[in-house]
Amino acid sequence: MKYLPLVWAAFRRRTTESLLTLVVVTIGFTLFGTMVGLKVAYENALNANRLDRLLVLERFCCTMLTLGLREQLTSLPGVVGAGIIQPLYGYHQEPSQEIGITMVDEPMVIALPELRLTVDHWKQLAATPTGLFFSRKEARKWNVKPGDTFFVNTRRPVREDGATAWQFTVLGIVDDPAEGSEWTSHIYGNFNYYDAVRSPERRGRAIFLLAIDDPAKASQTCQSIDRRYANSPTPTYCVPLREDARSIADSVITMRETSLGIAAAGIFMVLFLCGNSMAESVRERLPEFAVLKTLGFGDRAVAALVFLEAALPSAVGAVAGTIIAAVLGSHVAELASEDFPGRLDSPVSPMIVAIALVAAVAIALFSVAVPLRRLKAMDLATVLAGR
Amino acid sequence: MLRQIFTVTALGFSTISQRRGTSIVIVVGVACVVAVLLSMLSVNAGNSRMYRAAGNESRAIVLSKEATSEGGSAIPRESVATLLNAPGIAKGRDGAPLADAQVRMVFMPPPGLTGVDSIEVRGIGPAGVAVREELRIESGRMFRTGAHELIVGAGASRKFGMKLGDRVLVPGGSWPIVGIFSNGGDRSETELFADAETLMSAARHETFGSMLLKLESPESFGELERWVVANPSLSVKVARMSDYMRGLNARRMQFFRSMTYLISGIMALGALFGAVKIMYAAVRARTKEIGTLRAMGFGSGAVVASVLLEAVALALAGAALGALIAWLLFDGREVFSGGVFRLQVSLPLVLLGLAWAAGIALLGGIVPAFRAGRIPAAQALRAV
Numbered sequence: 112m113k114y115l116p117l118v119w120a121a122f123r124r125r126t127t128e129s130l131l132t133l134v135v136v137t138i139g140f141t142l143f144g145t146m147v148g149l150k151v152a153y154e155n156a157l158n159a160n161r162l163d164r165l166l167v168l169e170r171f172c173c174t175m176l177t178l179g180l181r182e183q184l185t186s187l188p189g190v191v192g193a194g195i196i197q198p199l200y201g202y203h204q205e206p207s208q209e210i211g212i213t214m215v216d217e218p219m220v221i222a223l224p225e226l227r228l229t230v231d232h233w234k235q236l237a238a239t240p241t242g243l244f245f246s247r248k249e250a251r252k253w254n255v256k257p258g259d260t261f262f263v264n265t266r267r268p269v270r271e272d273g274a275t276a277w278q279f280t281v282l283g284i285v286d287d288p289a290e291g292s293e294w295t296s297h298i299y300g301n302f303n304y305y306d307a308v309r310s311p312e313r314r315g316r317a318i319f320l321l322a323i324d325d326p327a328k329a330s331q332t333c334q335s336i337d338r339r340y341a342n343s344p345t346p347t348y349c350v351p352l353r354e355d356a357r358s359i360a361d362s363v364i365t366m367r368e369t370s371l372g373i374a375a376a377g378i379f380m381v382l383f384l385c386g387n388s389m390a391e392s393v394r395e396r397l398p399e400f401a402v403l404k405t406l407g408f409g410d411r412a413v414a415a416l417v418f419l420e421a422a423l424p425s426a427v428g429a430v431a432g433t434i435i436a437a438v439l440g441s442h443v444a445e446l447a448s449e450d451f452p453g454r455l456d457s458p459v460s461p462m463i464v465a466i467a468l469v470a471a472v473a474i475a476l477f478s479v480a481v482p483l484r485r486l487k488a489m490d491l492a493t494v495l496a497g498r
Numbered sequence: 499m500l501r502q503i504f505t506v507t508a509l510g511f512s513t514i515s516q517r518r519g520t521s522i523v524i525v526v527g528v529a530c531v532v533a534v535l536l537s538m539l540s541v542n543a544g545n546s547r548m549y550r551a552a553g554n555e556s557r558a559i560v561l562s563k564e565a566t567s568e569g570g571s572a573i574p575r576e577s578v579a580t581l582l583n584a585p586g587i588a589k590g591r592d593g594a595p596l597a598d599a600q601v602r603m604v605f606m607p608p609p610g611l612t613g614v615d616s617i618e619v620r621g622i623g624p625a626g627v628a629v630r631e632e633l634r635i636e637s638g639r640m641f642r643t644g645a646h647e648l649i650v651g652a653g654a655s656r657k658f659g660m661k662l663g664d665r666v667l668v669p670g671g672s673w674p675i676v677g678i679f680s681n682g683g684d685r686s687e688t689e690l691f692a693d694a695e696t697l698m699s700a701a702r703h704e705t706f707g708s709m710l711l712k713l714e715s716p717e718s719f720g721e722l723e724r725w726v727v728a729n730p731s732l733s734v735k736v737a738r739m740s741d742y743m744r745g746l747n748a749r750r751m752q753f754f755r756s757m758t759y760l761i762s763g764i765m766a767l768g769a770l771f772g773a774v775k776i777m778y779a780a781v782r783a784r785t786k787e788i789g790t791l792r793a794m795g796f797g798s799g800a801v802v803a804s805v806l807l808e809a810v811a812l813a814l815a816g817a818a819l820g821a822l823i824a825w826l827l828f829d830g831r832e833v834f835s836g837g838v839f840r841l842q843v844s845l846p847l848v849l850l851g852l853a854w855a856a857g858i859a860l861l862g863g864i865v866p867a868f869r870a871g872r873i874p875a876a877q878a879l880r881a882v
Contacts, residue, residue: 128779
């Protein structure tokens with residue numbers, strides 16, 4: 112604390128330039144916070160996808176797996192449940208308002224409790240086959256309430272009667288699904304109804320989702336499923352949800368790969384400026400430090416003072432920058448979610464603030480390394496004599 | 499005046515070595531900004547080039563009316579037959595319209611292939627090669643009509659490690675790769691091509707996905723479009739290939755492009771404030787020199803100009819360094835996103851980077867420059 116007045120005096124020595132340095136540090140850490148936060152958000156979103164959920168689809172397009180496969184899949188070692196998920200894609204009201212409905216069946220409801228559909232919900236779907244359940248978030252998005260009639264148009268005929276319009280009734284609103292369930296839409300319909308009305312050549316076919324008891328065996332289970340059906344009329348493609356999300360993320364351009372490089376470039380820029388500022392400040396104030404040493408300040412005390420002069424603005428900039436990054440980052444994460452298989456949460460967390468503070472201390476340490484060597488080598492008599 | 503500016507600037511440059519530290523800060527700061535800007539723009543440029551190559555002005559694509567892309571499009575055989583009579587379509591040597599009914603199928607990646615969510619196989623018809631003038635067989639041969647054979651795009655070959663003779667699992671068995679093709683560097687080089695009818699038969703697929711048409715001239719598109727819209731038996735829409743590809747690319751790259759300018763903007767702001775700070779220090783270090791010059795009769799305009807020129811020169815040096823870093827690290831690097839494409843740090847991008855740098859320097863240098871211009875000679879000389 113006793114050094115604070117000296118640090119403040121050093122800051123005030125050239126107020127404009129000190130403030131400019133602080134602004135640059137703040138901007139550097141805004142970039143750092145946003146980018147590191149985005150990287151963490153990407154990884155969290157990918158890791159939120161469950162490893163103990165396996166997606167089983169047909170390897171090729173145009174046909175799907177027969178429903179009869181479910182029994183065989185359920186009997187496989189380690190598989191605790193196999194449900195049907197079948198997306199129905201279309202639009203609501205306007206072609207630009209694209210929508211997906213996940214058609215499910217009763218085993219699906221039991222196998223995947225994270226979707227928040229209960230057996231009671233399923234009973235309602237069974238009693239009203241044209242019914243839909245919306246998650247709270249989807250209900251807000253589409254502005255629906257129980258009892259509403261909800262129309263969906265498909266872009267090409269899916270139904271046997273050739274119609275593209277589907278009329279549904281909103282049965283209720285269910286809790287939002289657990290984290291990591293972004294792989295599907297959270298508007299749920301009755302698969303049995305969907306299967307009964309769709310065109311005959313598609314009937315009796317679907318995509319499966321398996322729940323397994325040991326996430327560590329996810330890849331192994333998938334490999335054995337694919338091997339088993341390799342020579343069947345519809346070879347399977349089995350993939351754990353987490354791996355599927357990672358493959359999709361790897362095949363589109365996101366900020367995932369570049370974010371850390373950009374954060375590093377931002378910090379590098381700040382480091383150079385801070386290093387130069389400290390070197391300049393120490394060079395100009397050598398007589399001042401010489402006086403301090405004459406008054407009895409030891410090498411350590413002077414080093415601590417110089418370090419504080421560098422560390423305090425860095426730390427203030429780091430905190431201010433990450434606060435701005437928190438505001439900016441939530442918008443960036445929202446935008447980034449559109450190109451990413453998962454929801455990205457607000458990227459700046461207390462952990463990011465801590466990382467930024469560590470980076471600020473590291474910047475301060477690097478910045479003072481050269482000036483401290485200069486101070487250590489300083490000859491008191493020469494400096495005090497003004498030579 | 500010009501002579502004064504030249505003299506003061508030359509003097510300023512000759513003393514830069516005494517202000518090495520501060521000068522390096524501007525160079526490094528601007529180099530960081532330009533390196534990041536150009537690296538990100540090289541992705542945009544490479545991606546745009548891939549889509550632009552496919553988006554020839556003299557080609558049109560027909561999709562079903564509600565479809566926004568080939569993925570959701572289905573064109574029945576009777577519509578294909580009708581469309582062959584449309585006006586504005588170029589004719590081949592045999593007088594047949596250069597119109598290719600095609601189907602695009604998306605298959606799950608083969609075992610062992612990671613980092614890819616799917617592979618795309620496109621079935622093309624007899625006119626497929628004539629419509630795609632850029633298509634060349636680089637090695638091997640073309641698939642035979644009716645045979646279970648594939649040719650693989652050069653990009654897919656590199657990305658997926660597919661070579662001549664390899665077999666690819668498709669509906670109805672594994673088909674050999676008999677050729678590797680290039681197609682002017684466009685997106686289709688990430689696909690595999692097969693005979694459309696054979697592929698559709700193997701996959702039990704009844705409708706085509708789209709039609710690719712070669713226009714008589716870019717101007718004949720209007721006539722074709724009017725004919726399609728006026729024909730009540732057709733439930734399709736037609737778009738210039740260039741517009742269709744531009745739309746697809748814009749959707750894909752919207753976020754990345756926004757982020758490019760947001761990040762570069764933030765970094766430029768940092769570099770700008772850094773430049774203000776550094777130029778303040780530079781002016782302070784040159785106070786005696788400036789005072790002497792003023793006392794000798796040099797005008798404040800020459801001093802202002804010299805400070806600005808120094809800032810611009812340092813920033814341009816930084817921009818050149820940043821462009822070199824971006825070029826060394828990224829130019830020619832192959833990336834996969836919706837297709838295989840090469841990153842491009844092209845001359846226009848480098849010029850854009852230089853322009854950013856000059857802008858940063860001018861904005862950052864203006865306040866210190868005017869401050870330098872206002873230093874009274876007497877006050878400055880007192881510091882001597």
